[in-house]
Amino acid sequence: MNGGETTVGRVSQVNDKPTGEQSFVVTDKYCPTSASIEQRNQVKEVTVIYRGSSFELSSDAAKDWLLNDIPTGIQVANGGGAVAMPQLQSSAETLKNAMELYPNAQVFVYGHSLGSMNAQYAVSDLSDKDSSRIAGGFFYEGPNIYGILSPKQQATADALTKLNKLFNYVDSKDLVPIGYGSGKMSVGNVIRVNSQKVGLIDQHMWGGYEFNKDGSIKATKKGSLQLAKYRVTQQLSAIDMMRKSFMKSGGGLSRSEEIFLDASEAMAITQGMKQTINGEIAELKQMYTDGIKNAGDLWKTTRSNAESTGSHLSYGECIDALARGNATENSIVREPVREYEEKLAKATKISRNYDELLQKIGDSIKKQLETDEELANQIRSM
Structure with a gap:
């Protein structure tokens, strides 16, 4: 690979x-x-x-x-x-x-x-x-x-x-x-x-x-949850085996080993949480994207129906007639789209926050291995 x-x-x-x-x-x-x-x-x-x-x-x-x-x-x-x-x-x-x-x-x-x-x-x-x-x-x-x-x-x-x-x-x-x-x-x-x-x-x-950006298969919400649970269980099991291996050397864990294991557990759990919400966020994004498209389609249909019904009216008169019934481009398209875009931005931010947290945890693990050669050698030998 x-x-x-x-x-x-x-x-x-x-x-x-x-x-x-x-x-x-x-x-x-x-x-x-x-x-x-x-x-x-x-x-x-x-x-x-x-x-x-x-x-x-x-x-x-x-x-x-x-x-x-x-x-x-x-x-x-x-x-x-x-x-x-x-x-x-x-x-x-x-x-x-x-x-x-x-x-x-x-x-x-x-x-x-x-x-x-x-x-x-x-x-x-x-x-x-x-x-x-x-x-x-x-x-x-x-x-x-x-x-x-x-x-x-x-x-x-x-x-x-x-x-x-x-x-x-x-x-x-x-x-x-x-x-x-x-x-x-x-x-x-x-x-x-x-x-x-x-x-x-x-x-x-x-x-x-x-596939997701990390190479994992995109699945339905239920499937994503089951896979996330499996991944976390496997990673925590591997970390537990690592903990036992460290303990075999005698005495308790060193400070570096504790930091490394704690950070690894945090990484596993956070990755699991992110994978769990991936399905939720994907569904929300699709719903908001569809909502934005549907709002535009609804306005086009509303306007077309008004023009057909009031064929004797000018375009401006048709728009005025719709406005009197509170059917305007603003109420049908702009306001809903603004709301959808705000929610879409929030969903994207949640996903980005998890990525940033995972990056920080990863940097912490990398730093610990760079500053403790003995620990790094132990990890490589496993």
């Missing part, structure tokens, strides 16, 4: 199974399956990524579509099926094997399209012990497979969803993610994304997604 400046992990395992499943196991440090148990025990974070369907004419595409996509789609449309398709079952084994290989790691799971179904099934098929190690599951543009799960699998999915660990992203303009009707249960919290209408394939491949 960032031209090679940032590393989020290393691909330690690539799977290309007879079922058509293609998946990748990413670890925080390179640690292949051949590594010793001592090395594998050192891995603290694992991400399992499931690839979506192949589109080219190939045996792999045939396996994806004929043996998995179409049969599972029929199961979803009919509200369930007796047995999960082969690729879903092999994907569950992939996740279990990864968790067994790296027994001390927290685990994240990702999947898009067919990969979304694989990921949904894999996390739902875990034992209670293994499911407690799931730190997050993110599924994109895949059908809702909740109905094809067994009661035990549904219970596992429900538990992880209630813990706010699973998120199922759906673009309502995409034709693929079926089965997410009102009141339907799902594997994960359904995050309905804000999107633009694009071509059929691009719509499915995230092409219509809208």
Whole structure:
């Protein structure tokens, strides 16, 4: 990432199974399956990524579509099926094997399209012990497979969803993610994304997604709140682990460590608050923008109707007649627009205030690391 400046992990395992499943196991440090148990025990974070369907004419595409996509789609449309398709079952084994290989790691799971179904099934098929190690599951543009799960699998999915660990992203303009009707249960919290209408394939491949300035996905107000809660929980958990690591060195926390941890907690909570209100502010801005446009349209319609009704009157006489009924450009357009613009400015200022606060907290953290080399080295070694 960032031209090679940032590393989020290393691909330690690539799977290309007879079922058509293609998946990748990413670890925080390179640690292949051949590594010793001592090395594998050192891995603290694992991400399992499931690839979506192949589109080219190939045996792999045939396996994806004929043996998995179409049969599972029929199961979803009919509200369930007796047995999960082969690729879903092999994907569950992939996740279990990864968790067994790296027994001390927290685990994240990702999947898009067919990969979304694989990921949904894999996390739902875990034992209670293994499911407690799931730190997050993110599924994109895949059908809702909740109905094809067994009661035990549904219970596992429900538990992880209630813990706010699973998120199922759906673009309502995409034709693929079926089965997410009102009141339907799902594997994960359904995050309905804000999107633009694009071509059929691009719509499915995230092409219509809208993003915030920080790169996060724009979602509805409810979705933004759920994602904010997850992000804050993850960050506070990481800070707590950092606190425990600092304490291992013996004694209490140093003054620098206390300042750093307090500032980091403030940053996490403030970011969460900003993300929470992003949806609110976006809706308010849209409402005020629409209000300004509607005011202009209303005045044009009012004026046009007056001219049609009083076709024997001059333009000035029509305007005077409207004014006697208190229908003026000032009352219909200027006053409402002025009010909308004031409210729009306030909403923008609230967002800007959060940005300024986050900048100050970030500067405080940066300053602390610059003035305390020992602390900076501790952070880098984690």
